[in-house]
Amino acid sequence: MAQALLFPLIETGMVPLAAVRAAVGSQASAERLVAQHPGLAVRADAAEAWAAPVVLLAVKPQMLEAVAAAAPAVAAEPGADPPLLISVLAGVTLARLQRLFPGHRIVRAVPNTPCLVRAGLTALAWGEGVAPGQRAWVQQLFAQVGEVLELPEAQLDGFLALTSSGPAFVALIAEAMADGAVAAGLPRAMAQHLAHRTLAGTAALLHERELHPGQLKDMVTSPGGTTIAGLRQLERSGVRSALIEAVLAAAERSRQLA
Numbered sequence: 001m002a003q004a005l006l007f008p009l010i011e012t013g014m015v016p017l018a019a020v021r022a023a024v025g026s027q028a029s030a031e032r033l034v035a036q037h038p039g040l041a042v043r044a045d046a047a048e049a050w051a052a053p054v055v056l057l058a059v060k061p062q063m064l065e066a067v068a069a070a071a072p073a074v075a076a077e078p079g080a081d082p083p084l085l086i087s088v089l090a091g092v093t094l095a096r097l098q099r100l101f102p103g104h105r106i107v108r109a110v111p112n113t114p115c116l117v118r119a120g121l122t123a124l125a126w127g128e129g130v131a132p133g134q135r136a137w138v139q140q141l142f143a144q145v146g147e148v149l150e151l152p153e154a155q156l157d158g159f160l161a162l163t164s165s166g167p168a169f170v171a172l173i174a175e176a177m178a179d180g181a182v183a184a185g186l187p188r189a190m191a192q193h194l195a196h197r198t199l200a201g202t203a204a205l206l207h208e209r210e211l212h213p214g215q216l217k218d219m220v221t222s223p224g225g226t227t228i229a230g231l232r233q234l235e236r237s238g239v240r241s242a243l244i245e246a247v248l249a250a251a252e253r254s255r256q257l258a
Helices: 002-012 027-036 061-070 094-100 113-117 132-143 153-164 166-183 188-208 213-220 226-236 239-257
Strands: 021-023 041-043 054-057 084-087 105-110 120-126 146-150
Touching: 002 054, 002 113, 027 041, 061 094, 084 132, 094 105, 105 132, 105 153, 113 120, 120 132, 120 153, 132 146, 153 166, 153 239, 166 188, 166 239, 188 213, 226 239
Parallel strands: 021 041, 054 084, 084 105, 120 146
Antiparallel strands: 105 120
């Protein structure tokens, strides 16, 4: 997720490559990242990265305590705002982050992987003491890669389940639809292309025309036709219920990670 956010921002010029100090878990990871992005300063030691005025924290939640224990103490320069820590960790609360990183002002960000193509969604929740200028900078940062919303922290688990886990659910649907088309006789490459374009076009139609999904379904479904036959099978198989439960399970897992 750090790369999904960082490299589009570098491409737009919002964040200069020379201003970035990346810290990763091993020397092998550092070498691989430098090979992918020549000129990026990457270290397996995070000390230099922690000295930055803005830190993007993107580790597995299970690693948080160890990362916090190894982080050096920081303090703001006289008359300056305290440094900013932007966390993209699933489920980890503002209160816990503030306890672990007392020298920082904390922002929780919940972005999703479509940020890679600047079509992302990001929700922001603010910790105490984040200065107005810092808020504006963070909003501008994430606006470079998609739409930005400010939400109460209590709503972030549901947002994450829908928007961050949701791309995996949609990808599974795309794969299954392509498999069905292959079973119906289409070549694999064509089936995958058509499945992707169908999903993208449908999403664009729903969004741009501000249609309720039920309206679009009814527009496509004629009496006794092919679509109602397929919909009947989806309902028989419990697809609607399965997707509801998938989002709820993802939200619950986010709460557990807290």
